[in-house]
Amino acid sequence: MFTSTHWFWLLPFTVGLLLLALYNVFQKQHTILYNFPLLGYFRYFFESISPELRQYFLESDLDGKPFSRRQRSIVYQRAKDVRQTVAFGMQEDPNKPGYEWVSHSIFPLKVKHNLRVTIGNNLCKQHYSASILNIGAMSYGALSKTAIASLNEGAKIGGFAHNTGEGGISEYHLQGGDLIWQIGTGYFGCRDAFGKFSPPLFKAVAAQEKVKMIELKLSQGAKPGHGGILPAGKNTVEIAAIRNVTPLTTVYSPPAHSSFANPVDMIRFVGFLRTLSGYKPVGFKLCIGNKQEFVKICEAITLTGIIPDFITVDGAEGGTGAAPLEFTDSIGMPLYDAVAFVTQTLHLFGLQQSVKVIASGKIITAFDVMKVLALGASACYSARGMMFSLGCIQALKCDSGHCPAGIATQEKSLYQGLKVTDKKVRVANYHRHTLNAIAEMMEACGFEYISSIKPEKFFRKIDPLTTKSFKQIYFDRVDEILKERWFKTEMLN
Incomplete structure (x- = not known):
């Protein structure tokens, strides 16, 4: 039968395999x-x-990284406004080291305050009432135009803020949502022809009504101390115009700012930005590394009298579209340690009432939000949570430009499938349901106000026989650097 002409179609296939095999041999x-x-x-x-x-096919509900299926699912359910309950009991092992919980009250209370916080101290003239949950920094260029527009319109619907990321303000950011304009080392959107900070350009952009706050980015958790590169292929005419760079050229974001090189000059630059912006709230974002450097920043605040309105603390577990593995896995302080250290340091310097702390890094659920509030944060960002609400499937292809969900891509064939009319509602839904969950948890725990959320009510399993509260873990052990600074302060007094 193999002599039949019906088998001749196999000949090209067989010859092709043979040639391929021969090629690989050589x-x-x-x-x-x-x-x-x-x-x-x-x-x-x-x-x-x-x-x-x-x-x-292989992951259980709790195994996925960076986010488990259970974490992703709760965002999808809230974004789609469908059933958010689970059945049959917890899947976590409550005896496993690392397990965390919050103590409830047998006398639940009604939350007596809306879940918002006013940002802006007495040096600020345009205070901003922010939601305690906002959209984390993601630039246009890293994300598609439809993704950015969906996030901003979702922020408009829900009454929360949208951080622009360091890539400048595009027309897709200006769909009605409040903006937190982030200024990075590349000064995109406010740079001159030589890549230096341009006060006139900054002043013009900051004057826009939808720009509510200014965030000076010193470092980010996913790649602290590392600059960035915008490849020439992604530097389109549109993106170049937004960032004030030459199109179709490779543009570098340096690791450090060119406008300052020490804590005092950095704080003075923050004051300069506040003046140029018309006294809107201005703060800075950093991932904590060398603790002494942050202490020096607080000393510079005290020395100059220029007090930032807020500090964004980004944990090492924060996300990014692309970063070297060593930076992502091995540099920077985890979020809880960092927030606790920053809030203790601000308290030591008497700044805790003037400077609000915004936490950022792997925040998804109401419990995630409450944990950072317990450690002293006033509000938080969620970036990847908001991406999940857009339909992100955690394909881990953000750096390839071929995001199948049309979010982290500039390929029209992919991003045109992300419909703004649908996704903006999902973003708002996720935010609304998460705030509702926060309120329900607060009531169950007897927290009437955001300020009532205390670290002694949160617990972590250290080992099978030891449990400690967040207060014991993060606050009862006085940091040696802070102890030394406190001792010097007492001696001077």
């Missing part, structure tokens, strides 16, 4: 393909789809 770049000229391709194929295999 090539020197890939050992696997040299040793297994045809079967070796299966290895590369399965490696290319391994994230999808893990996510859809």
Whole structure:
């Protein structure tokens, strides 16, 4: 039967496989393909789809990284306004080290305050009433135009703020939502022809009514101390115009600012930005590394009398579209340690009433929000949570430009499938349901006000026989640097 002409169609296929095998026998770049000229391709194929295999076939509800299926699901459910309950009991192991919980009250109370916080001290003339949950920093360029527009319109619906990221303010940011304009080391949107900070350009943009606050970015948790690169291929005419750079050229964001090089000059620059903006709230964002440097910043605040309106603390677990593995995994202080250290330091310097703390880093659920509030934060950002509300599937392809959900991409064939009319509502839904969950948890725990949320009510399993409160873990042990500073202050007094 093999002499039948019906089998001739196999001949080109067989010859093609033979030629491919011969090629691999003579090539020197890939050992696997040299040793297994045809079967070796299966290895590369399965490696290319391994994230999808893990996510859809192998992961349990609690296994996924950076976010588990359970975390992603609660965002999807809230965004789609569908059932958010779970059945049959907890999946977490309450005896496992690291398990966390908050103590409830048998006498629940009604929350007596809306979940908002006023940002702006007595040096500020345009105070801003912010939600305790806002959209974290994500630039246009890293995200698509439809994603940015959806986030901003969702912020408008829900009455919360949208951080622009350091890529400047695009027309997609100006869909009615309140903006927190982030200024990075590249000064995109307020830079001159040489890449230096331009006061006139900054003043013009900051004057826009929808720009409610200014955030000076010193570092971010996912890659602290590391600059960025905008490849020439992504630097389109539109993006170049937004960032005030030459189109179709590679643009670098340096690791450090060119406008200052020490804590005193940095604080003076914050004061300069406040003046140029018409006295809107101005603060800075950083990932804590060297604790002594933050103490020096607080000393500079005391010395100059220029008090920032807020400080954004980004944990090492924060996300980014692209970063070196070593920076993502091994540099920077985790969020809880950082927030506790910053709030203790501000208290030591008598700044806790004047400077609000905004926490950022892997915040998804109401419990996540309440934990950072217990440690001293006044509000928080969620970036990846908001991306999930847009439909992000955690494909881990943000740095490839081929995001299948149309979020982290500039490919029109992908982002045009993300419909703003639908996604803006999902963003607002996620925010609304999460705030409702925060209020319900506060009531169950007997917290009438945001200020009632205290660290002694939150607990973590240290080992099978030891449990400690957040107060014991983060506040009862006095940091040596703070102890030394406190001792010097007492001696001077």
